[in-house]
Amino acid sequence: MLYGYKGKLLHIDLTREVSESVPIPDEILMKYIGGRGLGAKLFWDLVSPEADPLGPENIFMVLSGPLSGTMAPCTGKHLIVTKSPATGGWLEAYSSGLMAPQMKFAGYDGLVITGRAKHPVYVTIEDDRVDILDAHDLWGKGAFTTEKYVKESFHPDCGTICIGPAGENLVPFACVSSEYFRKAGRGGAGAVMGSKNLKLLAVKGSGGINCANVQGLYDLITKHYEKYKQSPVGSARKRYGTPLTLDITNAIGMLPTHNFSKGQFNRAIGKIDKDGVASATVADRACYACFLSCSKRTKVKEGVFKGLEIDGPEYETLAMLGSNLEIDYLPAIMRANYLCDDLGMDTISAGVVIGFVMECFERGILTKQDTGGLNLRFGNYDAVLQILELIASKRGFGAFCSQGVRAMAGSLGAGSEDFAMEVKGLEFPGYDPRAAWGAAITYAVTPRGACHRRAWPATKELLEGGGPFTTENKAEIVWKLMNENCVMHSLIVCDFPSKFIPLSVAEFAEYFNIITGLRYSEQDFIHRAETIETLIRRINIREGITAKDDFLPKRIIEEAHPEGPTKGKIIGLDNFLRMRSEYYSLRGWDDEGVPSQATIDKYGFEEEEEIAL
C-alpha cells in the first residue's frame, strides 16, 4: 500500500442502513492523486446521469487527500463531491476542520454516502464502527447546536459535517458546515445531505498515517516556514486574512456593488475592509496543520449586535452580503454571516440572491406586495436579516428567493435575466470579471458554475502581458492556473500557500513525494490535472451541460461600469467567445467544448479499472 493513503473508502448505504469498506486500487490513487481527482473518478463511475440531485440515487462523497492528516502545511481541508441541485452537474465544495484528518485516522481516504434514510438520522464513525442514529431531536436545529451536541455526546475531537434548516428544506444553496464556521458553501451540497435525511456525520479515528520520510517532511516544513516569514504578502495575509482582498478589489473596480452594477464601494473603506475587520478582531484562528492563521475571530463591541462573535467574516461574505447589497455596517454583515452559518446557507449565493431581488425591487419588477411588505432597498440590512431566515425555512417571500437567481429570473422575466448573476445556475462569487477579463473565461468554463477557485487570474493579468482589459493570453493564463489549482485541490491544499508564500506545484510535489514515497515531477502532476479536467468535462457533458451553458450574464458581457478604473470597459460577445474557444482548444476539446477522441485516448480512461460499490 502507498504511504500517505489509507487505500479504502467507507460506503454507507442509508437506505439499507449498512456500511462496508471499499478498497481503492493503488493505480487509481496514483492516477487521480486524491481529493478532486479521486472525486472525478468516483463520480464518473458511480453517479448515474439519470440521478436526480435530490433523489436517493445521488451519491454524496467526502474526500481527503494524500497529505491530509499529516504535518504538510495548509492541508486541513476536506472536499465534498456530489451532483449539484443548483446546476444539475458536477459539484465540488471544500471546507476545513477535522473531517479529513479524522477520516484518515479512522482508516479511510473518503466516505461515500448512498441512498436515503427513512427518517432523519445522524451517523457516527469510530474507526470501523459505524452507527446510524435517530436525529429527530436534531432536525430543525441550527448547525451550531447540532455540531455542539455531537462534540459533547460523541467525541470532542471528532471531525463533523452537518446541515442547518436550509439543508433540511432543500434550499439549492444550502451549505455543509464543519467546525462551526467552516463551510463547504457552494452548489447546494447541504441540500443533498438534507435529501438523504442526513443531519450530521461525525468521524473519530484512533489510527495513524504513515509517511515515507518523516525527517524529510520536518525539514521541508521548516524551510517553507522560513520562506513564508520572508514574504511580505504572506505576513499581510496572516495579519488581515481574506478581508485584505477587499482593499484590492475595491481599488481596481472588481468589488461587486449594487448587484454587480458597480465595481467599487467607497463606503467600504475603513468600515468593511481590512481595517474595519481588523478593528473587530479579537484573536487569530488556524485550520488544521496551518502556520498562516488567516482566520479572524471577531466581536461586535457596541450597538444592537453587541456581543456577537464569529470566525470571519471572510472576503466573500464582506463582498456579497456587504458591498453587493450596499451595506457598510460591519456588525450587520457579521450578523448575516452568523445567520447563514447557523441556518446552513452559502453566504455567496445568499448575497447574490438578495442583490438580485433588491435590484428587481428598485426597478419595480418586484413590489412590496410580492415581498410580503419587506422594503428591499439596497443597504437595508434589517430586511436582509429577515430574508435570510425566510429563505432557510422557505416561508413567504423567502420561498421564492430560495430557488436561486436563475429560477427567479426565469419566472420573473422582464429583462431580469440580464442581471441574474449566475453561470449554470451557480451564483457569482465576489469578483467582477470586467475588472480583469480572465475571470470571464474562468466563470464560464469552470465545471461547477460561476466560481473563482479554479483560477484567479487577476494577479497575472495585472502583472504580465497586456493588462486586465484585453483577451490576449487570457485563455492560456486561465488554463495554466486551472491545472495548478487542480493539482492543489487533488492534494487538497488550501489556496493560501500557493498564492501568498508562494509555494508552487513543484514545491507541493515535494510534500507528496516525501509522504507517499512516489517520485512525481511537476509535469507528472500537470498531466494528471489535464486528465482530471477532461474527465470532469465528460461528467458535465454526460449530465447534459454544453457550450451554451459556458456562458455569462448579459451584464458582464455587454454592460460597462459607470465609473472607476473599469469605466466604459466592455468585454463584448466576440471577445468572450474567442477566449472560450481558445480555452477549449488548449484542452483538446472541440468548438462545442467536447473532448475529442484523441484527447480521451490520450488520458487512458478506457483502460482503467472501474470502481463499483
Add this chain to the structure above:
Amino acid sequence: MRVLIIDSEKCTGCRMCELACSSFKEGEFIPERSRIRIVADALEGWSRPAVCLQCEDPMCMAVCPVQAISKTETPQGDRIVEVNTEKCIACGRCVVACPFGAIALFHKSKAIKCDLCGGSPRCVEFCFYGCLQFVELTETEYAKRTRKITALTRRACKEIGTEEPLRRRAVFSLEASRVTPGPGVSLDTGEGCP
C-alpha cells in the same frame, strides 16, 4: 532548569504540536498517541494545549504499584517524570490519578506521557505561533512554579473526583498553563540567566 511553558492566548488550534509529537514518538501521524493534546471549543473560539507539567510531587508516581514512574532528568538537566515501560504493567492507576489528564494508556500499550523529547521538545519546534516555549527558569522561579502546581494539584484532585481523564484535561488545562511565572520569563534567558 528548563520547563515547557504554555501561552494559551497564542494557540490558534492548528494542532501541529500533536502531529509533531506523535510522528516523533510513534513514527506516524497519530494524534491519539500524542503526549500533548489540544483542548478546544471552536464555537467559543478558543483552544489550548494540555501536557504533563513534570510535577515535583507527581500523583501518577505516587499511585504506581510497581514503581514504574520516577523523577529523573534529561541529559541537559531538565527535570522530567518518566515511565519505565519495562516495569509498567498497564494497570491504568496513573491515568486515574493525574488531575490534568496528562498520562494515557492505549489498547495493549503501556502508560505514555511527555518526556520533553529528551530535552528538545518537538512540539515547541513546530509551534509556529509562540504558544509553546521551552525556557530556562531560575531556582526561585522554579520553586514558585512548583508551589503553584502543588496547590493546583490539591484543588484539582478534590474538585475533579471521578471525572474521566479526557474531561480533566479540558477542565484544568487553562490553569495548568498558567503555573509558570508569566511575563517575567523571556525566551532569551540563556546560560547567563540571573
